[in-house]
Amino acid sequence: MEAESEFIPDGTVTSPNGFYAGATFAGIKKEGKDNLDLGILFSKVSATAAALFTANKIKAAPIILSQKRIQTERATALIVNSGVANACTSEQGLDDATEMATLTAKSIGVPTEEVLVASTGVIGQRLPMQKVRAGIKQIAHSTDGGHKLARAIMTTDTAPKEAAITVKTDTDKFTIGGIAKGSGMVHPDLSTFLCFLTTDAAIEPDFLRSSLKKTMDISFNMVSIDGDTSTNDMVLIMANGMAENQTIQANNSIADTFQQALDNLCVFLAKSIARDGEGATKLIEVTVSGTLTATEARQAARTITSSPLVKAAIHGNDPNWGRILAAAGRSGIELEETRIDLYLGDICLVKEGRPLPFDQKKAEDILTNTEVRIHLQLNLGTATATAWGCDLAEEYVTINSQYTT
């Protein structure tokens, strides 16, 4: 099938038809730190939904609630706050999350079972429910409210992450939009990752769920490490069918087109998250190729992007490439030192395991860019994977040593 897909200028989670959002400053965050901390996203009509949640054994109250509710494969609305994670808050936390959903359901007139909840912020503190109750009443919803919502979910993020893609085929036209937050980027301690996706396409629930999983593997999971997740991580997609397309399902002609568009959108958001790691000054893109399996390529690429020593060297514009090989060597994958080629941008640093003389000045120039590309070719097989990360700056430590105080 012929299909065209393109990013919409200024696109966001409310770009698809029938989605509304809004946000307010309820006072959950400290005064003066950003202006928004509570927001709502909803669809005009009930939507098919799929979601993935943290693998952490300690799960925040909103995760427990949302995980239960998504089993119906329907979700019409989401309420989300930043500032307090509502994690390690025992039964009280669950009551608070449930009340947030109930109040939201009343406020916008949807069934409470179709409202999901997400939170991000400090663990172990109770939500200031009076402020939350007042806040929910204050939120005004609109079809361009996605921009506000993108800001309301920020914690130490310095910029909102949002985008939307429109897909046109011979017969149909639909849009996918999304917002995300990330920020604490030194592994294995990804701070809360949230991503809310919407589409006006009609999609069969099983396909929606498998499609979301596939996308995660090549996008957000290549920024974070599977399983090393915070107490509050959540990714949600709602499909409300208002584009009136033929319902997308596995094996029908539009399935691949949808998957590709969702992949592109999520890779864009994932890179935005990587670029905005706490204290980060640049995006690092690592491609590992020539491994025996895709799993190995993924594993090596992620080990390299999450190496504090690699990240710190790149921060200092120091072409200390030995740290890249050392990271690959301890990543657990098969490799043969004498087959390895390593590139920094277009400079070949290592050929068949031998260090090549290189222009130090040119290497430092490449490293001063805001996007640094590394390519490790292992020459053992044909698999390949790309991961994203950021440099490690002193600022990261400053931010993280003064978070609750």
Add this chain to the structure above:
Amino acid sequence: MEAESEFIPDGTVTSPNGFYAGATFAGIKKEGKDNLDLGILFSKVSATAAALFTANKIKAAPIILSQKRIQTERATALIVNSGVANACTSEQGLDDATEMATLTAKSIGVPTEEVLVASTGVIGQRLPMQKVRAGIKQIAHSTDGGHKLARAIMTTDTAPKEAAITVKTDTDKFTIGGIAKGSGMVHPDLSTFLCFLTTDAAIEPDFLRSSLKKTMDISFNMVSIDGDTSTNDMVLIMANGMAENQTIQANNSIADTFQQALDNLCVFLAKSIARDGEGATKLIEVTVSGTLTATEARQAARTITSSPLVKAAIHGNDPNWGRILAAAGRSGIELEETRIDLYLGDICLVKEGRPLPFDQKKAEDILTNTEVRIHLQLNLGTATATAWGCDLAEEYVTINSQYTT
């Protein structure tokens, strides 16, 4: 058997009988950065030896050489340099490591096959062999040369790590000494770990090897994470039998006494390494108890001590305890949130999964100490483990962004 063991004041790797060491500044490190970068350790008589090496698939040349030579279970001497790791240096690197051993063998008059080699420093650079050759000739050996050797293996370490323990039984008396280096302490990127142990006890080779492995599991491996090793990691123990004790072997009466003394020595050195992590200002000791298995206790304790977010919070004297539970939650072990108790020093922060109100000022006071103790009780089983780490300071990033340049 009655046995007394105590740390010797000012003890080091040459405290046991018959061990000599010396070091010089050969010019491998940058001028002015510490004064020593090349050293030799040897026993007056041929010694039984055991060693463990990095699990990294990229192995430095000295590791490849030493791993081959230790198969004889004999080692009489060691030559070690800092400044250049001699890793990723292909055949040339192996030739250089071999030549270092040969020159050392000649200089002190031992068989070259009984000389091991270790290196630490920048990966991918060739050793300046002219300087190494001249350096080996300059080294003067003495029975208190261990102190100099401890300094010669330092890279970003700020203090040498050395100690010795003497054991007295009814019939025998022997000493165990050791030096170590560590420093880059943010996981999963432990910089090169080296530890050289000596004893004048006579020990059967199989018992020596298994004893070394056991010790590693409760000492250095509780600072680093198994497998996440640099290209150059090595721990070596030489036993020269000059104490003329009855040969220690598995199941004889002195075996446990020896094991206990070796454990104590290595825990001391491991804590010294943790305390001196790059940029660190304090030692963090995490005990996890009440797990179903010892492996789980170890895993959780290490995940917590290696969490950048926990480390940064402790650096900032911030009792942000949620990060400790979140780290335990993603460590992959079994836990039940409603059974967890958490202590910071003597303050109980969480009881049966519920946050307790606590005196913020008192918690901050505890965190300002140079040793911070955390105890996580999971109340599921009876296993326990202790791990050590350090806080994460801005200085860590500064050091690691300017390492080769």
